[in-house]
Every structure is written in structure tokens, then in C-alpha cells.
Amino acid sequence: MIRVETLELGYGERLVLKDLNFQVKQGEFVGLLGPNGSGKSTLLHALSGLLAPRQGKIIIRDEHLGTLSSRLRAQMLAVVPQTSDVRFPFPCLEIVLMGRYPHRQRLGSLTDEDLLWALRSMRRTTTEHLQERPVTEVSGGERQRVVIARALAQDPQILLLDEATSSLDVRKKLEIFEILKFLNATQNLTVLCAMHDLNLAALYCGRLMFIRDGGIVRDGPTEEVFTPAILGQVYETPMEVIRHPGHQRPYAVMLPLSPGEMEEDAPEVARA
Amino acid sequence: MPNSSISAKAAAPLDLAVARDRRRTGVRRFIMALLALGLGLLVSVVLATGIGRMEVSWPTVFSVIFGKLGFTVAPVDRTTEVVVWGIRLSRVVLSGLVGAALATAGVVFQGLLLNPLADPFTLGVSTGAALGVALLVMLGVGGSFLGLSPLPLGALLGALGAMVVVLVLSRESGGRIRKESLILAGIVVSTFLSALISLIKSLDEESLSAIVFWIMGSFSGRGWIHVGFLLPYMVLGLVLSFWYHRELDIMALGEEQSHHLGVAVSKVRLNLLLGASLLTAGAVSVSGVIGFVGLVVPHLVRVLAGPSHGRLLVLSALTGALILIWADVAARVLLASGQELPVGVVTALLGGPFFFYLLKSRRTRGMW
Numbered sequence: 139m140i141r142v143e144t145l146e147l148g149y150g151e152r153l154v155l156k157d158l159n160f161q162v163k164q165g166e167f168v169g170l171l172g173p174n175g176s177g178k179s180t181l182l183h184a185l186s187g188l189l190a191p192r193q194g195k196i197i198i199r200d201e202h203l204g205t206l207s208s209r210l211r212a213q214m215l216a217v218v219p220q221t222s223d224v225r226f227p228f229p230c231l232e233i234v235l236m237g238r239y240p241h242r243q244r245l246g247s248l249t250d251e252d253l254l255w256a257l258r259s260m261r262r263t264t265t266e267h268l269q270e271r272p273v274t275e276v277s278g279g280e281r282q283r284v285v286i287a288r289a290l291a292q293d294p295q296i297l298l299l300d301e302a303t304s305s306l307d308v309r310k311k312l313e314i315f316e317i318l319k320f321l322n323a324t325q326n327l328t329v330l331c332a333m334h335d336l337n338l339a340a341l342y343c344g345r346l347m348f349i350r351d352g353g354i355v356r357d358g359p360t361e362e363v364f365t366p367a368i369l370g371q372v373y374e375t376p377m378e379v380i381r382h383p384g385h386q387r388p389y390a391v392m393l394p395l396s397p398g399e400m401e402e403d404a405p406e407v408a409r410a
Numbered sequence: 411m412p413n414s415s416i417s418a419k420a421a422a423p424l425d426l427a428v429a430r431d432r433r434r435t436g437v438r439r440f441i442m443a444l445l446a447l448g449l450g451l452l453v454s455v456v457l458a459t460g461i462g463r464m465e466v467s468w469p470t471v472f473s474v475i476f477g478k479l480g481f482t483v484a485p486v487d488r489t490t491e492v493v494v495w496g497i498r499l500s501r502v503v504l505s506g507l508v509g510a511a512l513a514t515a516g517v518v519f520q521g522l523l524l525n526p527l528a529d530p531f532t533l534g535v536s537t538g539a540a541l542g543v544a545l546l547v548m549l550g551v552g553g554s555f556l557g558l559s560p561l562p563l564g565a566l567l568g569a570l571g572a573m574v575v576v577l578v579l580s581r582e583s584g585g586r587i588r589k590e591s592l593i594l595a596g597i598v599v600s601t602f603l604s605a606l607i608s609l610i611k612s613l614d615e616e617s618l619s620a621i622v623f624w625i626m627g628s629f630s631g632r633g634w635i636h637v638g639f640l641l642p643y644m645v646l647g648l649v650l651s652f653w654y655h656r657e658l659d660i661m662a663l664g665e666e667q668s669h670h671l672g673v674a675v676s677k678v679r680l681n682l683l684l685g686a687s688l689l690t691a692g693a694v695s696v697s698g699v700i701g702f703v704g705l706v707v708p709h710l711v712r713v714l715a716g717p718s719h720g721r722l723l724v725l726s727a728l729t730g731a732l733i734l735i736w737a738d739v740a741a742r743v744l745l746a747s748g749q750e751l752p753v754g755v756v757t758a759l760l761g762g763p764f765f766f767y768l769l770k771s772r773r774t775r776g777m778w
Contacts, residue, residue, distance in 0.1 A: 188669055212672025219667060225524050226662045226717035231429065236660050240672030244653075248433075250426060257424045269429065292671070 139164045139296060139328050140185065145194035147177070147184050154180045156352050158194070162330060164295070167322045169343030169360075170332040173373055176350050178332035182300045185330070186217045198296070212240035216289035218302040222281065227272035230284045234260055237291030259290035262317055279310040286314060290321070297321075299331035303338070311335070315342045336390045340364050348372045364388045440721045443714075447728040454732055455506065458739045459498045463748060466494055475499065500633040505738040505753070506731035507637065508629075508697045509707075511644050511689040513730025516704025517723050518651050518686040521658040522679060527593050529704035530569075530690040534599035536701070538572025539565035539694035540624045541603045541610075547624075548614045559639040559695070566643070566691035568603075573687060575599050627700035627754025629738050636696040643692030650685030651723055654678050658719035700754045702761025703730050703737075709768050733757075 145158040154177040162168055170178050183189040185196060187203050196203040199214060216237070224233065237259070238252040260266045263283040268276055273284060282302065289297060297318070303311040319342055321327040333339050339346060340360055347357045350372050356363045369377040369390055376393040459471050473483040474494040486494075512530060519528040519535075530536045542564035551560050579595035582588060607625055657678045660668045669675050693700070707730045708722065715721050734753070737760065741753040 186670055188666060208669070208674040209672045212670065217667075217670040219670075222663060222667060224663055226521075226712075228659070228662070228717050232659075232718065233663075236663070236671055239656065239660060242656075244656075250430070253429055253433075254424065254426055257426060257429060261424060270432070288671075 139166075139199060140330070141197040142185075143195050143197070145184065145196065146192045147180050147189060148192055149180075149189075153192075154352065155349070158354060160347065160354065160357060162328060164328055165322065165326040166328055166330075166345055167319070167343050168330045168345045168347060169339035170330060170347050170349065171334075171336065171339055171372070172349040172355075177352065178349060179300055181349070182217070182298050182330075182332055186215060186298055187211055209240045212292060212294075214294055215296045215298065216292040216294035218282075218286050218289050218297070218299045220301040220304055221278075222285050224273045224281075227274045229270050230265060230273050230276065231256060231260070231269040233273050233284055234265075234287045234291050237288040240292060255291045255293060256287070259287040260284075262290060262321070263287040264313070279306045282306060282310070283314065286317065294327070296328045296330070299329070299333075301332055301334060304334060311338060318342065336364075336369065340388050340390065341385070360388070364390070436716075440715065440725075443725055444728070447725060447732065451506070451728055451732055451735075454735050455499070455502050458502045458735050459494060461739050462493075462498060462742060464490075464493055466490060466498075470494065471499075496633065500637060501629050501738070502735055504632050504637050504640070504696060505629050505734045507640055507644060508693045508700065509703055509730035509732070509734025509737075510727040511640070511647065511693040511730075512700060512703040512734070513707035513726040514648060514651055514723055515686040515689040515693075516730075517708045517719065517726045518658065518682050518689075519704070520708055521719055521722075522661055522682050522686075523592060524662065524664070525592055526709070527705070528596075529702075529708075530686070530693075531699065531701040531704060532593055532600075533596040534572045534576050534603060535569045535687060535690045536694050536699045537600040537603040537607075539569040539691045540699050541607055542566070542568025542571075542691075543624050543695055544607045544610050548610050562639055562643050562692050562695035565695035566687060569687040569691040569694070570684075572599055572603060573683060624694070624698040626752035627698035627757075628741070628750070628752040629697055630750050630752075632696060640692045640696045643688045643695075647685045647687075647689035647692065648727070650681055650688070652720075654682050654685075655720040655723055658682065658723075659717075662717070698752075698754065700734070700757055702757045702765065703734055706761045706765050706768070707733060709765070 140162040142158050142160050145155070146153070147155045147158075158181070170181065172178050180189065184191055185203075187206070187208075190204065198206070198211075201210075203211070234256040235248065235252065238248070238255060242248070242252065257266070260269065263286050265280065265283045265287050268280060268284060273281060276284065282305070286302070299318075303314050306314070315338060318327075318329050318331075322329050331343070343360055345358065346360050346363050348355045348363065348368060355372055356368050364379060366377050366379050369375070369379070375395070378391045378393060379388050380391060381387070382389045456468060456471050456475075460466050460468050470486060470490060471494055473486050474491050477483045477486065477491075478495055515535075516529040519530065519533060520526060523533075530539075543561050545568075546561055546564040551564070576592070576595045576599050579599070580588060580592040582591075604625070611622065657668070657673050660671055660673050661675075661678070663671075665675050665679075668678075690704075707726050711722055711726045711729055715725050734757070737756045738753045741751040741756045744751055744756070
């Protein structure tokens with residue numbers, strides 16, 4: 139579904155990621171983890187075609203990302219950003235209908251199918267009741283779910299999420315990941331999400347990719363790579379991993395930093 | 411579990427019919443507004459043509475118009491015919507077209523730059539166009555060729571030049587355009603260009619009156635030939651703006667998300683800026699710099715018709731035409747001495763306070 143070969147990414151003079159090689163198969167649920175500034179967003183920008191690679195290639199369903207038209211790209215791949223600030227008071231239904239843009243003809247009017255897709259997507263994200271509400275007047279969590287509905291209305295095979303739930307409360311986070319899990323299981327939707335919440339990642343992602351220092355440090359099934367050693371190395375924080383007695387998924391517990399570990403230039407570790 | 415509430419609701423059928431009806435109601439309301447404005451515009455054209463120093467009754471106006479269109483009507487004396495057709499109606503039509511052009515350009519600039527204060531005037535685009543015209547006038551380029559005047563072309567180059575400078579000035583290192591710096595840059599560029607126009611004015615005494623005309627904004631002495639100058643620019647500008655109305659809606663989400671939704675952002679932005687510049691340049695080259703129409707009209711229409719750009723563009727164009735027709739009537743008849751006011755003065759006098767009110771009520775509702 140996604141194939142990345144010898145990819146090198148950067149902004150201007152600054153090199154962010156180099157020599158990336160990986161594949162994501164259809165139906166995988168991948169969590170992209172790493173400390174702040176490690177390049178998670180940069181990688182997602184490249185995968186969504188916003189940032190042109192300096193070197194290497196990104197192949198999406200046998201097509202070079204760079205040669206795809208915007209329209210075809212948006213038919214396969216949808217992106218949910220961290221926050222979205224809409225200036226004009228469009229009703230939420232109209233926002234979701236914008237997700238149909240890559241499927242619509244320029245001169246054609248909106249079809250029942252487009253409308254159905256929008257309604258179905260709103261149903262899935264429990265935003266149906268917001269149809270007529272101006273998007274400028276709904277809460278942050280509601281707006282984020284409307285944006286996810288818009289991404290679903292694109293009818294994509296791949297969904298990229300860039301810290302899409304970071305600003306939401308626990309309940310809203312879980313609701314959104316339940317939706318993603320459902321779509322992943324029933325529609326075979328490929329999900330790739332950059333995230334900060336380790337335990338949320340361990341709970342929902344089947345595969346985790348850790349990036350740090352300009353490259354992929356570890357990439358593998360959650361059960362194998364969600365270990366104290368790898369987490370400690372990636373986040374420079376002492377961690378323990380226990381198994382939750384109920385759902386049996388691994389669960390990371392932060393340990394306090396010892397005084398000697400506090401360096402002047404230590405990266406932001408406590409946030410993880 | 412959150413899951414249970416999702417699946418429970420999924421049992422109910424989707425309300426396609428309800429959503430469709432709701433959208434249809436919106437379309438119906440838009441058509442009503444369209445008809446009302448269109449009718450108002452037609453009536454306004456006739457009424458405005460009748461008003462002036464020489465009294466002309468409405469039936470006479472009708473007779474002249476229908477006579478010109480080839481219908482058999484009661485004969486009208488030659489002087490009246492010239493006044494009504496050659497002087498007044500052409501001027502009314504021109505002011506309507508310019509109003510529509512400026513309002514449409516305002517909608518495009520505001521939507522594209524996500525800035526409620528953007529319009530041809532505040533962005534310095536109008537002043538750039540005026541400088542382009544002033545330069546040509548100074549160089550003695552004028553007249554017309556196959557019904558096309560070089561002046562709108564000069565205006566277009568000036569408009570594009572000013573816009574590029576403003577965009578470069580307001581662009582931050584990351585490529586984002588800051589809301590405040592955009593308007594600040596617009597004002598700086600506009601002031602600088604105005605000074606250049608004044609300089610040209612003092613260097614070239616002969617073209618003084620002609621140049622003053624472009625700074626102040628007026629329809630005085632304009633006729634059908636100017637309608638002809640404006641039309642190609644206007645048609646092209648309108649087509650470009652309407653062609654991308656759906657993209658304008660999506661661009662309200664910002665460039666990144668527009669990209670994700672499949673909009674070819676750079677191409678669309680370039681074409682829309684070109685469209686808005688064509689409209690501005692055409693308008694400025696025949697009427698000079700007229701402020702506030704492009705700023706106030708889109709706001710007014712957005713409050714009444716919602717943010718969807720397809721409707722916003724159509725209704726703003728009609729409203730802009732309506733407003734500028736009457737502003738020009740006011741400019742013609744307001745002074746008791748019989749002297750004309752520049753129409754730019756009228757729009758600023760009306761538009762300034764109105765915009766102040768909009769800004770105040772907007773802020774209290776927290777929309778911008």
C-alpha cells in the first residue's frame with residue numbers, strides 16, 4: 139500500500155530524516171512514535187505529498203506519489219491534522235461534503251451518493267446531530283470528529299493522522315480510536331497515526347514505528363517492540379512495561395528521573 | 411464502551427431525504443435572493459437613468475431603451491435620446507459593472523487570503539492599477555485599438571505588481587501569510603504608490619486632471635466605449651472566479667487541508683489571484699480607485715447568504731452593482747451647485763461607518 143525507499147526529508151538547510159525504508163501493507167494499523175521534533179510530522183507531510191522528498195521515493199499503491207494528480211491522491215489518501223481552524227461559519231455538513239471534492243466533477247452538482255457518503259461518515263463519527271451547526275461554533279472535540287468525518291467522506295484507502303487526538307480529553311480520544319479500529323477491521327482501512335500517547339498507541343496499533351535522530355529506530359509488532367529497553371532508548375526516560383490485567387495489552391509506566399539524568403540540554407522527556 | 415453508543419445509533423436509517431430537503435431549501439432561498447436582486451437591479455438601472463439635471467420621465471427612458479433595442483416606440487427627440495442612451499445609461503451600466511467587479515474581487519481576496527479586511531483597495535492592488543494607468547497617461551499612451559484600450563493592460567500590470575510586492579512583504583519565513591502583516595503591507599504599498607502617482611502628477615502638468623481622476627475614482631464623462639474596455643477583463647475575471655468557487659470554499663480550511671482534500675493549491679491560488687486582479691484592473695482603468703465596495707459588500711452578503719462561495723460570488727456581484735449605481739447617482743446629484751462628487755468619496759462616506767459597525771458586531775460575536 140505504502141512503500142518508502144531511501145527517503146530523505148528536510149526543510150531548506152535542515153535535514154530531518156534520512157535513509158528511510160519501510161512498507162505499510164493494506165489493513166495495517168501503524169503508530170508512529172518518537173520524541174518531539176523527531177520528524178513524525180515531517181514524515182506525514184511527505185507521505186501526504188505536502189513536502190517533496192530530497193531523495194528517495196514514496197510509492198502509494200504502485201504509483202509514485204510525486205506524479206499523482208492532487209485529485210487521485212486525495213481519492214486514496216486522507217489526512218486528519220492536529221487542529222483545524224475554520225474561519226468561515228460553514229455548517230458541519232458542508233465541511234464533511236468538502237471531503238467529496240476529489241470525487242466530484244467540476245460542473246456536476248452534488249449527487250445523492252455524495253450526500254450519503256457524508257451522512258454515513260457523520261454517523262460513524264457520531265456527528266450527525268451537528269449537520270446544521272456552524273463549524274465555528276462547535277467544541278474542539280466535535281470539530282475534530284467532523285474533520286475525521288470529512289476524511290472518511292473522501293473514501294480513502296489510507297488514513298494519516300497527525301496527533302489528531304492530542305487536544306482531546308480521554309473519552310473523546312477513545313471514541314475516535316474506536317472508530318478507527320472499527321474501520322480498520324471492517325473496511326480494511328490502512329491507518330498510520332503519529333502520536334504522543336504511548337499507551338493509546340499500545341492499545342490500538344498493531345505495529346509501532348519509533349523514530350529518533352533522523353531515522354527509524356525500531357519498527358515491528360507492538361508486542362515485540364513495546365519494551366522498556368526500546369521505550370527508554372527512544373524517549374531517554376526510564377520506563378517499565380506491565381501487562382494490563384484486563385485487556386492484556388502492554389502498558390508503559392514512567393519512572394521518575396534520577397537527579398543525575400537531568401542534563402542541561404536534555405530533550406523534553408516528561409511530556410511523553 | 412464508546413463503541414456501544416456508536417453501533418446503537420447506526421441502527422437508525424440515514425436521513426438522506428431530510429438532508430436533501432434542507433439543502434434544497436437553501437437553494438430555493440438563493441434563487442429568491444437572486445430574483446429579488448436581479449429585479450432590483452433592472453429597476454435601479456431605469457430609475458438611475460431618469461435621475462439627473464435634465465428631467466427625464468421613466469416612460470421616456472423605456473422608450474429610448476426599447477427603441478435602441480429595435481422595438482417600435484413613440485418617437486423621442488434627439489437631445490433626450492443622446493442624454494438617456496449616450497450619457498446616462500452608459501454611465502449607469504458602467505457603474506454597475508464596476509461595482510460587480512470590485513465586489514467579486516473582494517470576495518475572492520477575502521476567501522483566498524482568509525482575511526476579512528482584504529479587498530482590492532486595502533491590498534494596494536487598486537492603487538497599483540492606478541499607477542499603471544497614470545504611467546501610461548504620462549507617457550501619452552492612450553486611445554483604443556479594435557475597441558481595446560491599452561490602459562486596462564497597464565492597470566493589470568500595476569495590479570499584479572502591487573499584489574506580488576504585498577504578498578512577498580507579508581509572507582513569513584515559513585511561507586505563511588500573517589493576517590495583520592498582509593493588510594499592513596497593503597497599506598504601506600498603497601501609500602507608497604499613491605506618492606508615486608502624486609509625483610507623476612507634479613512632473614507632468616498636462617495630464618494632471620486625467621491622473622487626479624484615477625486617484626479619486628469617478629464615472630464622470632464615461633461612456634459605452636469604457637464599457638467596452640472593461641468587458642473583456644471583467645468576463646475573464648468573473649469566469650476564473652466562478653470556475654473555482656468550490657475551491658474557494660475549501661481554501662477556507664487553509665492551504666494544508668486544501669491540499670489534503672485534493673485541491674491543486676498553487677495553481678488554483680494563482681488563477682484566483684489573476685482573476686481578482688483582472689477584475690480590479692478592469693474596474694480601475696475605467697473608473698479610478700473606488701474603495702469600500704469590495705470590502706463591505708462581501709461581508710454584508712455573507713451575513714445574509716452564508717459563507718458558500720458559489721452563492722456569495724453571484725449575490726455579491728449583483729449587490730455591488732446595485733450599490734455602486736446608487737452611489738454614483740448620489741455623486742451626480744448630491745451637491746446643490748450641480749457639481750459632481752467623485753464616487754469614491756461617496757462610497758467611503760457610506761462604507762466607512764458601515765464597516766465600523768460590521769467590525770464591532772463581528773467582534774462581539776467572536777467570528778473573526
